[in-house]
Amino acid sequence: MHRPGPKKEKTIGLFLLGLVLFTPPFLSIFNSNPLATVFDIPLLYVYFFVAWFFLIALVAFTVGRAAKIYSLELQSSEPQSDSDED
């Protein structure tokens, strides 16, 4: 069976990772007092943007690769009725 795009499990996995990255208990690690900084920028701010970028990059990697496979499959064979449901 065709499974175009990233698998359902992968996308949910990414979503859960995102949840963890921005979950309050996890964030509190970087919510330092007294203020910790990286190049004078507050650690919390740095963390947010680094984690955010990391997540986006991960999505790009996962989705991009899956999409490439999908388009290759499309070229090689007629697209079947695809399902992410099963």
Added chain:
Amino acid sequence: MLAPWFIFAVSIGYLCLLFAIAHYGDSRADQGSSIVRNPYIYTLSLAVYCTSWTYYGSVGRAASGGVGFLPIYLGPTLMFTMGWFVIRKIIRISKTYNITSIADFISSRYGKSHLLGGLVTVIALIGILPYISLQLKAVSTSFDILVRYGGDEFSLPTASGTVLTDTAFYVSLLLAVFTILFGTRHIDATEQHQGMVAAIAFESIVKLVAFLAVGVFVTFSVFDGPGDIFRQASARPELEALFTMDHISDGQWWGLNLLAMVAIVCLPRQFQVTIVENMDENHLTKASWLFPLYLFAINLFVLPIAMGGLILYGGINIDADTFVLAVPISEGNTWLALFVFIGGLSAATGMVIVTTIAISTMVSNDLIMPFLLRVGRLHLSESGDLSGLLLGIRRMAIILIILLGYSYFRLVGEAYALVTIGLVAFAAAAQFAPAIFGGIFWRGGTRLGALTGLISGFLVWVYTLVLPSFARSGWIDETLITQGPFGIESLIPYALFGLDGMDHITHSLFWSMLANIGCYIFFSIYRAPSALEKNQATLFVEVFRQKEGRGDRDVFWRGHAAVEDLISLAERFVGKRRAQRGFAKYAADHGLNFKTLPSADADLVKYTERLLAGAMGGASARILVASVVKGEGVQVDEMMEIVDEATQVIEYSHELEKAHAELKEANEQLKELDRMKDEFLSTVTHELRTPLTSIRAFTEILQSNPDIPAAKRQEFLDIVVKEGDRLTRLVNQVLDLAKLESQRLDWNIEAFDLPELVLDGTRRVEQLLEKSRIGLSLNLAPGLPLVLGDKDKILQVIINLLSNAQKVMEESGGTLTISVSKTEHGAQVTVADNGPGIAKEDQERIFDRFYQAGQKERGNPMGVGLGLAISQKIIEHLNGHIWVESEPGVGSAFCFTLPFSRSE
């Protein structure tokens, strides 16, 4: 210092540029070489999410709450991680069923319900209208700032003069014209507005570049890099809280994330660009990381600008929402300020254009058309082009929505109700989330559930966010928020049922979602859906299982319609040209000639419905098509019956199958019995014939040879008597068995002493045993209670067992052991021999009639094979049990039990 007319001219000029871009986009689309058919334009059009509320407001929120503004952009990022899984499904459904708006989506999912579509439209209108006002206000305010404060003095902007001197008014008018021109070119709302999308994408670039420009300017020109800004900011104790998350509660954090997550799909404008304007679902793959990247980029400088602004204007009372504009002005960079203003204008106009298109489609398709259809004002029986009417309604709706938005802003002005409206609108849109996400993943969600969920969620939203904001604006008595309605404290809108300590948005989100999801689930389970709802639910939830091109298998059109009726209906509502093109395509695809086709089949009716649905929404299309389908038009009730009947038929057939199986089994049993009867008869006759033949042979010898010697004659006569005896025994046994089986035997049940009876039986075979030199060993348990049974019949069983034992040991000799013992089932008699034993396979059948274990080859003339069968019948009739234990080569033990007499 820039002259007002110059700024005004630039603004108008910018909007004219948008017109040009949109026109170019549309003309390219008409030529078939689309400039928007690629994932990058798609991503940029999604960025309509970033309105002026983002553009100016993020800095404002950051200046008062540090990272508290981030969830608004993290939420969509999280949603897009699952984009391929969730959003693609919505896109696929919408493409398959020609969905035109979020109202149409929800209405179609829940049985093409007009009521739901109308409700969603009303909620969207009420929730989003103030949001449009906010955009216009932003345009007006930013214009004022740019004009009035050319560089040195700052204060909060006040009212912006009269309508005629207000830039926002002219901007609104232009936006209305733009939206009408590029938003209502086609009657088909599902057809992409490529020009509009091109313009929106351009605006997204402008606002991003403008914001990055001001960010770079503040960070690297005004200050010496981000490190410098944060170093200076951290030196100020009043800004300390902004560097931590301590002031943001976990609930608020989750609430905002969740809100933004669902808003990215549920806001009408996002639904429009993400779903309706989507040209290829594979664009989603790139967009699912490019769009978050856009959000990431546009937020990169929010914190530096906010901190920079706070450092620069620390003491002065300046609204942090205007920092983006104020910093370039105060630093004397007026051209940058103008660019920033244009960026803000982009953010505002993009939102207004897309929202207005989305809502006007909803108003025309899900509010006004259904109403006209209901009151019968469309004169469906008459001819005449009605596609103009539909477009007219949509254009009127656009003008009305924009003007309403503008007047709301003029009337409400600086009131609190407008300031908080961004998140309030999000919370309104979030009410659609349970119906949408529940609708695509849960087949059980019903119309009633969606309806009650939406209504209750919306009412809670009004009560916990809108009413209090009115109170704070002073329009209604403020005691509502301080003391609760009628002084009931548990009903205070900001602390419902005493739930305190949350910010207002999270508080409202919690209660409204509780009511919404609760009702949705409860009422979905509470009442079964109609057949049409079930059908739609399956079509939506299992959209990926449907074969490409085949579309839905709509079982609800069974009637037939005249082809010309369908064509003329379509022509009236979607326009002549488009309708004819559509039908010609259908005819070509299916190899049909409409001129010779007697009547339209269900597929063509369905095709017409979908053609109409693209123009006016699923619910209206359904009613229209029903008006021309003759006779058995809408078959919902009948369909339901058919479905029910089918279910019953299936049940019946299951029952039939079961009955059939039972009959078959009974038949097999009967056949077996018949076979056994035949066997019985043949065995009996065979057994009777053997002695008879022998008797006859000897008597004939005696008859024909009168001079036979006396000794010989005596021998022959003995044989005849013996055979006669055997014959009698056989006949008796057969009779006994017949009686036993037909239960006509007289039973004489009494309590008696079993060991005594065993002794009696032993005595009768004693002589026989002695003759065969068989030893006898008796083992009778003393003091055994009396047993219940028929003495004579039991004696018969005992003798039968003993004589059987005698027969098997006749040649080998040995010892016969008879014992009577006490068990939990009663008294047990065991007759054990040490004869050849019985083979395993014979043990099971040894109690069968005429079964002679291993006797065939030994040729035992004495047994007829009925003794054990009779014994078994007797013992079982007396509630006992009889069985054999045997090991070949060692011996056999026949045992039976009899119950003790109850009186003992």
